[in-house]
Amino acid sequence: MVQFLIKRFIGLIFVVIGVTFITFVMGYFAPGDPIRAMMGSHYDPVVYVQLKHAYGLDQPFFVQYWHFLTGLFRLDFGLSYQIQNRPVWDILKDGVPISAELGFWALMLQVLVGIPIGIISALKANSWIDTTNMGIVLVMYSLPVFVFAVFFQVLVVAIDNGTGAQWPVANWGNAWHYSWSDIQFKIGPIVILALSLVAYLARITRTSMLEVLRQDYVRTARAKGMRERIVIYRHALRNALIPVVTILGLSLGLIVTGTFFLEEFFNIPGIGETTLQATQYRDYPVIQATAVLLAVAVVIGNLISDILYTLVDPRIKAS
Amino acid sequence: MDTKDKNQEITGHEYMPPDSVVSPLQLDPDLTVLAENDLATALSENELKELAEKKEKPATPLQDSLRRLRRDKRAMASVGVIGFLVLLAIFGPFIYQHIGGPYDSALNGTISPQVYHSYYHQELDRQDEGPSAQYWLGTDDLGRDLLARLMQGLLISISIAVLVEVVDITLGILIGVLAGFHGGWIDQVLARFTDIIFAFPGLLFIILVAGIFGAWADTHLSSIPIIGANGNARLLLVSLALAFVAWPLMARYVRGQTLQLKEQQFIEAARTAGTSDTRIILRHIVPNLFSIVVVAATLNMVNTIVAEAGISLLGLGVQTPGSSIGLMISQAQNLVSSHPWEILLPAGVLAIIVLCFSFFGDGLRDAFDPRSKD
Numbered sequence: 001m002v003q004f005l006i007k008r009f010i011g012l013i014f015v016v017i018g019v020t021f022i023t024f025v026m027g028y029f030a031p032g033d034p035i036r037a038m039m040g041s042h043y044d045p046v047v048y049v050q051l052k053h054a055y056g057l058d059q060p061f062f063v064q065y066w067h068f069l070t071g072l073f074r075l076d077f078g079l080s081y082q083i084q085n086r087p088v089w090d091i092l093k094d095g096v097p098i099s100a101e102l103g104f105w106a107l108m109l110q111v112l113v114g115i116p117i118g119i120i121s122a123l124k125a126n127s128w129i130d131t132t133n134m135g136i137v138l139v140m141y142s143l144p145v146f147v148f149a150v151f152f153q154v155l156v157v158a159i160d161n162g163t164g165a166q167w168p169v170a171n172w173g174n175a176w177h178y179s180w181s182d183i184q185f186k187i188g189p190i191v192i193l194a195l196s197l198v199a200y201l202a203r204i205t206r207t208s209m210l211e212v213l214r215q216d217y218v219r220t221a222r223a224k225g226m227r228e229r230i231v232i233y234r235h236a237l238r239n240a241l242i243p244v245v246t247i248l249g250l251s252l253g254l255i256v257t258g259t260f261f262l263e264e265f266f267n268i269p270g271i272g273e274t275t276l277q278a279t280q281y282r283d284y285p286v287i288q289a290t291a292v293l294l295a296v297a298v299v300i301g302n303l304i305s306d307i308l309y310t311l312v313d314p315r316i317k318a319s
Numbered sequence: 320m321d322t323k324d325k326n327q328e329i330t331g332h333e334y335m336p337p338d339s340v341v342s343p344l345q346l347d348p349d350l351t352v353l354a355e356n357d358l359a360t361a362l363s364e365n366e367l368k369e370l371a372e373k374k375e376k377p378a379t380p381l382q383d384s385l386r387r388l389r390r391d392k393r394a395m396a397s398v399g400v401i402g403f404l405v406l407l408a409i410f411g412p413f414i415y416q417h418i419g420g421p422y423d424s425a426l427n428g429t430i431s432p433q434v435y436h437s438y439y440h441q442e443l444d445r446q447d448e449g450p451s452a453q454y455w456l457g458t459d460d461l462g463r464d465l466l467a468r469l470m471q472g473l474l475i476s477i478s479i480a481v482l483v484e485v486v487d488i489t490l491g492i493l494i495g496v497l498a499g500f501h502g503g504w505i506d507q508v509l510a511r512f513t514d515i516i517f518a519f520p521g522l523l524f525i526i527l528v529a530g531i532f533g534a535w536a537d538t539h540l541s542s543i544p545i546i547g548a549n550g551n552a553r554l555l556l557v558s559l560a561l562a563f564v565a566w567p568l569m570a571r572y573v574r575g576q577t578l579q580l581k582e583q584q585f586i587e588a589a590r591t592a593g594t595s596d597t598r599i600i601l602r603h604i605v606p607n608l609f610s611i612v613v614v615a616a617t618l619n620m621v622n623t624i625v626a627e628a629g630i631s632l633l634g635l636g637v638q639t640p641g642s643s644i645g646l647m648i649s650q651a652q653n654l655v656s657s658h659p660w661e662i663l664l665p666a667g668v669l670a671i672i673v674l675c676f677s678f679f680g681d682g683l684r685d686a687f688d689p690r691s692k693d
Contacts, residue, residue: 011514143673147669276634
């Protein structure tokens with residue numbers, strides 16, 4: 001088990017270096033001279049050299065990459081191109097808790113709703129309940145978040161206009177606060193983000209549960225005359241949930257891309273929205289920082305799910 | 320919308336069986352149906368003859384798969400819809416621009432349908448109209464024809480899907496087969512590279528590329544005719560980025576399948592007969608990759624279409640005056656309360672495309688690999 005984790009950890013370091021390198025190279029070879037663009041019409045050779053030095057852009061390639069890499073550990077992503085001398089982290093830091101909040105609740109919903117749907121479908125496999133469930137799940141899973149976001153907003157507007165209700169169409173409220181008005185803001189984006197996650201997990205849970213129900217030990221348990229409830233919840237479910245743990249790690253990727261669209265649609269001031277604004281000003285360090293942050297978050301998520309996996313699956317512990 | 324996470328479960332179990340592996344004995348489905356009916360009354364002589372012929376010449380696995388696919392009503396209906404949308408995108412604009420008489424515009428003089436039915440012409444005194452005889456699906460907030468814009472958007476979606484898939488399939492097969500067949504350093508490099516690409520969640524990499532090189536593309540690629548003009552300059556960039564993140568997954572599938580095929584007896588037989596590696600790969604391995612490549616490519620097409628729409632929606636893809644389904648959604652975003660139709664139209668069409676491709680992809684997978692169903 002320790003060996004397995006060490007192997008995974010080495011792989012992780014490799015991936016992080018790869019991701020940061022690709023990101024860095026893109027920024028390094030980005031077209032245009034950012035310092036010149038920043039100075040605009042106030043071009044002055046002396047100030048230009050000073051600024052170039054301040055931004056570390058006069059250093060050789062690998063020195064710059066080294067600074068980029070080591071800076072990550074201190075959350076130091078360099079300085080913004082858009083606003084002189086403003087650290088990138090300063091721009092991003094307000095958005096992080098908001099994006100994290102959105103992702104966190106979507107993940108919670110995924111577990112709380114996705115697993116039960118999958119179990120019910122597996123237990124009633126091929127009945128009308130299962131077919132309807134899986135039909136809905138397929139639609140939830142296939143359609144992109146922004147299509148749901150459009151449908152949701154149109155619906156909310158129609159209801160507001162029709163009934164005179166004041167349900168908010170966009171915006172977020174206070175991060176990690178849950179007064180009634182905060183909840184009104186947050187519930188829409190969270191549910192929409194959770195839709196594809198729930199569908200994903202429901203499908204995996206169903207497949208895994210069906211697989212387990214076919215195993216010999218389940219038949220043995222039934223043959224012993226055990227009550228069906230105990231067979232299902234104590235014998236089958238526990239084992240069926242093992243692969244589900246890994247899915248939670250993979251879900252992070254869906255969450256990250258989903259938040260970009262939802263933040264754009266609902267005007268949520270998270271890091272996705274901040275990054276998109278940065279693209280308009282060609283503020284490359286902000287884009288780079290977000291890409292690296294999110295990629296590293298996904299990699300760490302995968303590592304955590306690997307660790308959980310070794311904890312819940314004794315077969316890995318043994319080998 | 321997510322480039323790889325979705326594809327990861329295209330095979331519920333590990334790999335699909337190669338096409339050439341003889342499947343366990345199955346009753347001919349046609350015969351089972353017949354057995355239930357009265358044979359004598361149900362069959363004319365001709366049909367009996369056909370059946371006899373069929374018995375002599377057993378269907379190839381591919382024919383079997385196609386028969387299963389044809390019986391999948393949902394998949395076939397989806398193919399119909401996709402086909403209609405493709406025809407609409409390719410021939411629709413041409414036909415539409417020849418329908419309708421000259422129009423006396425208050426702002427632009429007398430104009431022909433060739434002008435007012437084009438996707439970029441603005442008729443500024445006819446904004447946000449509903450469907451009419453002149454504008455079949457109405458106009459947007461700049462007085463542009465929504466049907467024309469939609470058809471152009473469909474064309475963009477289809478071309479980018481085809482473009483990305485060509486690169487995806489070529490690179491995927493090339494690298495995947497080499498990695499699976501020879502192993503060694505190619506396999507190692509592929510594995511590491513895939514790990515890195517998979518760490519970039521879906522659109523993130525494309526956002527990174529489009530965000531950093533988008534402005535450069537706008538100025539430098541827009542002089543290329545057709546693919547660069549009319550705000551499409553970033554499309555080339557986006558499709559390259561999409562192909563770049565798509566092929567490792569394809570290569571991984573191909574590699575797995577190749578590994579499995581390599582152990583099959585017919586490959587061993589070919590090798591014993593002195594067939595060269597190149598010939599084994601071209602004659603025996605590549606043809607057997609057909610089903611897995613087709614299924615993976617179909618499912619990846621949805622991802623590509625959604626990704627393009629998404630990236631244009633975020634303002635990093637197609638730029639005005641060009642049109643794309645994503646751009647249409649983003650431009651109608653402020654009109655949700657006043658003119659919801661303008662945003663529902665592109666979003667609805669995108670939903671239809673995505674569902675049809677998913678149904679078709681699912682149908683294909685079930686047809687090629689019946690065991691994957693449960």
